[in-house]
Structure formats: C-alpha cells, structure tokens
Amino acid sequence: GIVCIFRWGFPGINRHIFLRFLMRDVQPIRIEIKEGLFPRRILYMEIRGQGSIPLTRTDENLTPREIEQKAAELAYFLRVPIEVF
Template sequence: MNWRSERIWIELITGSRKTSNFCWAFILLLGSLGFLLVGMSSYLGRNLISLFPSKEIIFFPQGIVMSFYGIAGLFISSYLWCTIFLNIGSGYDLFDRKEGIVRIFRWGFPGKNRRILLRFLIKDIQSIRIELKKGIYTRPVLYLEIRGQGPVPITRTDENFTPREMEEKTAELAYFLGVPIEVF
C-alpha cells in the first residue's frame, strides 16, 4: 500500500512476511523433521515413519547423517520462522516536500539496532540512480545519491519490477523530489 499527495509520498515496504518465505519455512520444517525421525528410527531400531523400514538404514553412517541434516534443517527453519515473526526488513520510505525531509525506516533484528531510521534533507539528494545488478537474474535497483553519504538503496533486491515499471517509478520519484536521474 502506497500513499501520495502533492507534498508527501509514503511507500510501505513488505518485509519477511511473504508467501514464498512461509512456504519455504514450512517445507524446510517438515523435511528436517522427516530426516530427524528417520535418523532416530535407525538408532532405536523401530519404525517411527512407516515409509522406511528402520532395518534398511544403518545408524552408522546413514542414521547419523540423516540426524545431522534433520538438526541443521531445524536450525535453518527456526531462523526463517523468527524472521517471519519479527517481519525483518519491513518499514516505509517517506518523502516529505513540505518539511524537506526524507525518512527511510526498516525493522532489523532484535538488539540495540532493531529500528533502522535514516533521515536526510531533500536538498542533499544529488540524484536518483538506477543500477542494473548483473547475475543469473538481472534486476534494477534504485538508489538515492546523498551528498556526503553516498548511495542509499530504496528498493529491495527481491522486488520483481520490470524495467518499464522501474523507469516509471524512478521518473515519478525524480519529478516529485526535483532531482535528476542517473543510469549505471
């Protein structure tokens, strides 16, 4: 949900609470529990999971490896569930022409830096920069070039904008802030 008026532009940023993260965390939890149960059933000599007879899986080395993968998967799954619960990366971008201030707020991990807030004046913005991140999946990233601070990214790297959508967003924001556009 975004909101815009003549003087204020607010963009809400979704964090870790995305459907794909829920799916991966759930799949990883179920898979790691399966590995752990197979490892435990090979250790105990009983069938805790009816799909695999425990006598076919020897505890050393297959059962130990299965248990290790199960425990490692549980740690990774718990990390994903914690980031989803805390909604890491969520926040907002606020551009206020009335006060001449830009605020970028994000939620981080618990601790003294849980709340990440960047504030700077609109008059300190030199330009808006689009940079294409190369790799397997080329994606555009939008930066604010701030005098004395360098570039500040304002789009998430996992947002799936088409180049046309990114150009439109960049042009609208540059017009709103009254700054030029740079392309790298």
Template structure:
C-alpha cells in the same frame, strides 16, 4: 508510490513476509525433517517414517550425512521463519517537500539496531539512481544519491520488477524531488 497531498509522497516497502518465502520455509523444514528422520532411522534400526524403508541406507556414511543435512536444513528453515516472523526489510520511504525532509525506515533483525531510520534533508539528495543488472539473476535497484554519503537503496533486493516499471518509478520520484536521474 502513494501520493497523499501534492507535497508528501509515501511508499510502503514489503519485507520478507511474502508468500514465496513462506512456501520455501515450509518446503525446507519438511525436507530437512525427512532427511533427519531417515538418517536417524538408519542409526537406530527402526522406521521413524512409516512406509519409508531405511534398510538400503547404511548409517555410516549415508545416514550420518543425511542427519547432517537434516540439521542444517532445520537451522536454515528456522532462520527463514524468523525473518518472516520479524518481517525483516519492511518499512517505508517518506518524502515531504513542504518540510524539506525525507525519512527512510526499515525493520532489521532484533537487537540494538532493529529499527533502521535514516532522516535526510531534501536539499542533500543529489539524484535518483537506477542500477540495472541483466543476466541469469537480473536485479534492478532504485537508490538515493546523497551528497557526502553512500547511496541509499529504496527498493527491496530481489524485487522482480520490469525495467519499464522501475524507470517509471525513478522518473516519478525524480520529478517529485526535482532532482536528476542517474544510471540509464
């Protein structure tokens, strides 16, 4: 977390514009294009990809299924590239003890609710929560427990942080806001 003066704390949140997402989007689009071109090659009877034979693939059913998977993969790739372009999920967490306010901002998908901006009074924050789920896909989520409202997540979903790092982050924020920690 970035500390400015002793009474302000700002944490920038990384959105979907990551190297990993860009690699997955490239792989997905390239693979889907390959599937679509091989499926179309089996349909029209000409090689659309040089040195890649389509002769072992009958259009019905294999070529048709490959075209379907190619189109579906291109749509998924387009979706992933759009989330990267719009940087969905990025934003900041801002806490100001002097003013007694906090602001949580995230970018969403284009439309009416593109800007997600939640403003809270610090006195309404009851605790800092840490949800720790172990297993095949472990997840650790830091959230604000707000009086009379749902819990507000502060970290990215899918952020691969260690338990020690998340516990330190929760303790630092709880110390700054002078609230308790839940979920240990």
C-alpha cells in the same frame, strides 16, 4: 524540506532504521541494472556525504517499466535527475 526514511531491520538492538537528511542533499536517483542469468534492477537515492541508499529490495524482481516508473515519480517529487548504470 527534510526527507525521512524508516524501515524495519533485522531483529535485535538496531531493529529500527531511521534516516533523516535535507532535501537539498539528495542528489540523483540512480537505477542500477545488471542483466544476465540473474538480472537485477535496484533503485538508489544518492545523498551528499552519505553515499547511496538502496530503495528497493535486492530480491524484488521489478520489470524495467516498473523501476523506471518508480524512479520517475520519486525524481519528479524531489526535483532531482535520474542516472542509469
């Protein structure tokens, strides 16, 4: 199968961001957690040969339960593991 990710970027020439890659190239779904004064929880999709693609906005303040739920649903659908950093 093929995974397609589309999003609107910043206004200008490259406003449309469209990524396409094979499902077999999707490696783990990664949750990055930074605690402290300004905690951040970001969900990434690791793609073989392309690195990490962030799936949540950096200003999106998801609870630990919400980020785990999103990661679990996506990992189950894509049949890949989850890694937490």
